[in-house]
Amino acid sequence: DVKVTQSSRYLVKRTGEKVFLECVQDMDHENMFWYRQDPGLGLRLIYFSYDVKMKEKGDIPEGYSVSREKKERFSLILESASTNQTSMYLCASGYLAGVADTQYFGPGTRLTVL
Amino acid sequence: GQQLNQSPQSMFIQEGEDVSMNCTSSSIFNTWLWYKQDPGEGPVLLIALYKAGELTSNGRLTAQFGITRKDSFLNISASIPSDVGIYFCAGPGSGNTPLVFGKGTRLSVIA
Numbered sequence: 001d002v003k004v005t006q007s008s009r010y011l012v013k014r015t016g017e018k019v020f021l022e023c024v025q026d027m028d029h030e031n032m033f034w035y036r037q038d039p040g041l042g043l044r045l046i047y048f049s050y051d052v053k054m055k056e057k058g059d060i061p062e063g064y065s066v067s068r069e070k071k072e073r074f075s076l077i078l079e080s081a082s083t084n085q086t087s088m089y090l091c092a093s094g095y096l097a098g099v100a101d102t103q104y105f106g107p108g109t110r111l112t113v114l
Numbered sequence: 115g116q117q118l119n120q121s122p123q124s125m126f127i128q129e130g131e132d133v134s135m136n137c138t139s140s141s142i143f144n145t146w147l148w149y150k151q152d153p154g155e156g157p158v159l160l161i162a163l164y165k166a167g168e169l170t171s172n173g174r175l176t177a178q179f180g181i182t183r184k185d186s187f188l189n190i191s192a193s194i195p196s197d198v199g200i201y202f203c204a205g206p207g208s209g210n211t212p213l214v215f216g217k218g219t220r221l222s223v224i225a
Contacts, residue, residue, distance in 0.1 A: 004156075033212070043157075043202075043215045058210055090156050094213075100145035100206035101213050105156035 003027070004093050004106035012112045019078040021109050023091030031101055032074035033092040034058075034066060037108075043090070049074055081113045120203055120216030128224050133190040135219045137203030146186035147204040148177050151218070157202055161188070195223050 007022035025032065033048040035058075045058030047066040055066050063085060067075045074093075078085055088110050094103035120137045127133055137146070145164055149157035161170050163179040163186060170177055174191045186205075190197055200218040207214040 031212070042217050045211055045213075048212060056210060092156075100143075100147070100204075102145075102147060102159070102162055103204075103213055104159055105149075108154070108156045110154070 004104055006091050006106040006109050008109050010110050013081050014114055017081050019081050021076040021089055023074045024072055025093035029093040029095050031094045034076045035090045036087040038087050083113050086113045118214055118216040120219055124220040126222045131193055133193055136187045137216050138185045142183040143205040145206055146179050148188050149202040151200045193223050195225055198223050
């Protein structure tokens with residue numbers, strides 16, 4: 001079974017703090033993704049990576065950065081957390097099957113910024 | 115870019131009933147994925163479809179890749195309380211969106 005783990009299930013931070021969300025996958029997948037999920041807005045892609053040290057912006061990259069130093073690990077960084085970044089953050093890893101990434105998700109990190 | 119319309123948005127059913135939901139796209143797809151998300155958890159991949167007309171089962175779940183390649187269907191037979199959750203369809207995106215997701219169908223099962 002594919003295993004995607006996220007460093008925290010729940011996190012509470014203060015406005016202005018730097019926040020690190022870590023994601024690790026054990027299936028040797030090339031591709032990794034960070035989403036946020038908010039009620040009524042669905043899943044929105046923040047950043048993704050198709051290889052080590054490589055990153056691509058998704059739909060909503062503003063206020064976020066990422067790091068992929070090793071194939072199995074993809075980190076999401078909030079440089080200066082703001083209250084509008086309170087959300088559920090989901091990491092996924094996947095492989096290209098046909099023309100679409102078949103993605104597997106982690107359990108999520110519910111981040112609250114006060 | 116591609117858009118996915120998923121319906122219904124929500125369903126309330128009695129335990130034991132069968133469930134049907136569908137997803138339509140604005141363009142032709144080569145892949146359809148169906149996920150389920152339990153409250154407070156990440157989505158879990160249920161079924162992946164890669165060929166038009168394909169019918170694939172996973173226990174009580176059956177998904178079909180529509181022959182027009184613009185739609186897909188998920189059926190759940192004999193629903194049970196643990197079927198509660200949000201079901202998402204997904205397919206190939208474009209540009210900076212590798213995968214596009216529907217808004218989800220929220221399923222509630224009444225015992």
